[in-house]
Amino acid sequence: MSVLIGEDSRVVVQGITGGEGRFHTEQMVEYGTNVVAGAVPGKGGQEVAGVPVYDTVAEAAAEADADTSVVFVPPAFAGDACFEALSVDELDVVVTITEGIPTQDMSRVYRRLQETDAYLVGPNCPGVITPGEAKLGILPGNIFEAGRVGLVSRSGTLTYQVVDNLTNRGIGQSTAIGIGGDPIIGTSFVEALALFEQDDRTDAVVMCGEIGGEDEERAAEYIDEYMTTPVAGFIAGRTAPPGKRMGHAGAIVSGSGTGTAESKITALEDADVPVGDTPEQVVDHVEDLL
């Protein structure tokens, strides 16, 4: 079994007729992802990259047996798109790429998510990829290599950097999950780590965190108590000053000092997770763990 997505995933692209949706659908199809439908209100009956478009997600699920959604809808409408995806029982994974969704919209989506059995990944994330099988989102497929190391990260390009270092050293990946850089996200580090812990194709996990919030600290507690699969870590933002948002809406050290890189690194090290000072060092740690 792969994590979240694999060769059996049947994908509907919400927002497939937009510029981003269209371009990345082509890329996803080219990678080998089984994209079975698009969903855009008012565009039912059209085709994009050979994929039939439906007016609603429910229709896409009923007509094309979609079980997984990827959302490329503009920020003002993306909250609604997440609600729509979560209203369809057949969908068990929703990956929201959109950056810039209002935080209060996401707080309501998160509230709704708790009432469902689905996984929501993102928003503001690069997506999810199971190399050689399927990719959802905007990740450049060519840097990944199928293998046995899982990766979970809050940041897109940092993921690419670490994956590139892994691949260059001959270490392939089982699945990479970009959980997103927003203050409110669907799938946390803990939930992603739990998926890798249960996955018999993952031998080690790389966790790339960053300043802001306390998700990494919670992940450290989880690793300490429940995980047998070894984890190596990286934390970005050691040099970030308090009170300044470092690009991501979620990447901010509060004035009272919560969310610092130091606190996250200490928590991980206390859970016996080796933390690299550089991306290259993370790969050294992974080699030691394997």
Added chain:
Amino acid sequence: MKLHEYQAKEVFAEAGIPTPASQLAGTVEEAVAAAESVGYPVAVKAQVQVGGRGKAGGIVLADDESEAREAAEDILGMDLKGYTVERVLVEAAVDFTNELYVGVTMDRGESKPVAMVSTRGGVDIEEVAAEDPEAITREHVDPAFGMYPYQARKAVYDAGVDRAAAGDVASVLSTLYDLWEDKDGADAEINPLMVTADDEVVAADAVFNVDEDALFRHPDLAEMEEEGEFSETELERKADEYGFDYVRLSGNVGIIGNGAGLVMTTLDLVDHYGGSPANFLDVGGGAKAERIANALDMVFSDENVDAVVFNIFGGITRGDEVAEGINQALEQFETVPKPVVVRLAGTRATEGMEILNTDLVTVEGTLEDAVQRAVEYAGTAADSGGVEQ
């Protein structure tokens, strides 16, 4: 997006939260006239968006005209943590018996809103939270339903607010929550919420930060943001104009990259290799040549910068676009003002490397090497006051 105090008070007052009489002033004469109009004693308050204004001398009480004049002369034009004070709010001073704190924010850990009350108002609430978290009562709100009035009452009683003022404080908290919800607030705070000898409540300060991502549905607040930009620094103005996520730091190695996590990592590596980062600058995803050129212009404008590291890992950003932007930006100079080290990886990086004018930049193959080279250049420049590349 942060509103100024005077703007937040306008918003609060309009929603029915009691605020002191006040007027905004840009000159000493205007400030004196404002003081006459609101009535002595007054507080003269610098309108800059930094914390701890009081301690830094940005808030002064005045009992009469000469004191008001002196206060305005002192505060207008003063430098508060890097910002020049261009306007003051002249406000009727409130005679209080108690100072409370009320606030609403998003609790990230719980992914839901939280309303807060404390009887320890009038001081830095984050210090209170760190020293004595029990002194702040928190009431989480289900975002599907909003805050019920009983929740506001419960928070106020639990915090131990005097019974005589409790009803009014609960009503202020309810209003503040509704405002926060309606206007996509990030943080809404009143600190202090003053209680007078007659048990009246008055918002003596006001903080209202708005979710930047939700500004599109609040044109009134977007207008206030524009109006409030008088207090920006030159570099902030430029970052706004170009639409960059930019944070200035105190070092001399300028940093440009794509994606927040990777840019932060580049900053950390500069520090790791013994340098000191001058800034955070994220060009975002899919940047075209012009945007890349703007980023270089931005970093060159910072006089502290002695060398620049340009680190791009292309996913949706294309290496050839980046290379073209770098060439465009540098070819307009007779000599490149500051040494630039470039590292390109990912989408179309090979094509980018071919285009890149290597007479103007230094190319490195890995992130680690690029950062070390830039740190080295910056060190040399700092020692000699200039560097030949």
